[in-house]
Amino acid sequence: MTSASDDRPPVSVHRERPRARTLVVAILVLAGLTVWRLSSGVGDDAHEFVGATMGTTWSVRVDADLSADERARVQAVIEERLDRVNGLMSTYDTASELSRFNRHASTEPFPASAELLEVLALARDVSERSGGAFDVTVGPLVEAWGFGPGGGLEGRLGPKPDGAMLARLREHVGYQKVLLDAASGTVSKTVPDVAVDLSAIAKGYGVEQVAIGLRELGLASFLVEVGGELKAVGTTRGGRPWRVGIERPDDREPGVWGTVDLTDEAIATSGDYRNYYEEDGVRYAHIIDPRIGVPMRMRGASVSVVHPDAAVADAWATALSVLGPDDGYAVAVREELAVLFVEPSAGSFRSLVTVWLDDRFAGLEASR
Ligand code: AMP
Ligand code: MG
Numbered sequence: 001m002t003s004a005s006d007d008r009p010p011v012s013v014h015r016e017r018p019r020a021r022t023l024v025v026a027i028l029v030l031a032g033l034t035v036w037r038l039s040s041g042v043g044d045d046a047h048e049f050v051g052a053t054m055g056t057t058w059s060v061r062v063d064a065d066l067s068a069d070e071r072a073r074v075q076a077v078i079e080e081r082l083d084r085v086n087g088l089m090s091t092y093d094t095a096s097e098l099s100r101f102n103r104h105a106s107t108e109p110f111p112a113s114a115e116l117l118e119v120l121a122l123a124r125d126v127s128e129r130s131g132g133a134f135d136v137t138v139g140p141l142v143e144a145w146g147f148g149p150g151g152g153l154e155g156r157l158g159p160k161p162d163g164a165m166l167a168r169l170r171e172h173v174g175y176q177k178v179l180l181d182a183a184s185g186t187v188s189k190t191v192p193d194v195a196v197d198l199s200a201i202a203k204g205y206g207v208e209q210v211a212i213g214l215r216e217l218g219l220a221s222f223l224v225e226v227g228g229e230l231k232a233v234g235t236t237r238g239g240r241p242w243r244v245g246i247e248r249p250d251d252r253e254p255g256v257w258g259t260v261d262l263t264d265e266a267i268a269t270s271g272d273y274r275n276y277y278e279e280d281g282v283r284y285a286h287i288i289d290p291r292i293g294v295p296m297r298m299r300g301a302s303v304s305v306v307h308p309d310a311a312v313a314d315a316w317a318t319a320l321s322v323l324g325p326d327d328g329y330a331v332a333v334r335e336e337l338a339v340l341f342v343e344p345s346a347g348s349f350r351s352l353v354t355v356w357l358d359d360r361f362a363g364l365e366a367s368r
Pocket of ligand 1: 142199322
């Protein structure tokens, strides 16, 4: 997609959009996914559920015999759980709890739901452990660079942020500016204009919430996916781990780069290759380096994190994308995280895997 205006050079924009993909091993291809679910000996009698939430799609696969009534119940539970997360954490829904908190231009404590407090606490932990690479207060920067709710498909609405504007915005950015008080159930801002963007963690949290809801229904074997972040619960009917595919980080030539086997674990992937725009020959990705206030330049790379908790995996995948394969790898090792970095290399890609993922990752394209 391209656009031109009087005072700006043409900006070409690439946003996630549904594409048809055919792969030898893929049995199910979902629009806009960063993770493919692959054949793992499951029968065709598994039940599929799909829908839309948080500006993206979700899908659930349940390996169980379900009656029509049970199917309807499963669909309802999934939608209830996701609607609740969306109603609390969406920055696109102006009535959400998070949007209200963002409009709360005050340092007075703001009463927050247990869920919002939980996600903010998880986010804070990853911020501290990643040296600020993960930071949910990047909202104003996301917006200024054209990736927020106000940004159109043509990228930024205003001029490119200059040094003075970035300095001004950064006065409101910094995870330390959001204070949690679990005892009183409140969250407060140290400066009134702080805004929080949970886009890098809320999808993973939604996955966890759906998994909790389905477990409560007595289900023990299912896959939950929201916007490419995925959790595999139990095993397949054949008693094997769920096998998921990891996409090659190439929007021109998509395919499966490798597979990971999962049981009671989540996988989240962040990358700079799906959501970016190009201006003056520079491709700006949707992930901001909060330490400098500037979007990452697109390189065609991705980071996948496997963790028992999908929200944690989601946050770390974003954090490690910011840190990159050198610093990020060192942090992943320090934190004992199961991580795959897929990096551009000599016209193709190379994999960098931490030891905690080593035995479960299988590269399919090692020679490409
Ligand atoms: P993800 O796709 O999970 O990596 O999340 C990316 C989204 O999170 C972006 O579209 C922004 O809304 C937001 N975001 C961008 N940079 C950061 C960051 N460094 N820390 C936390 N959230 C971010
Ligand atoms: Mg993320």
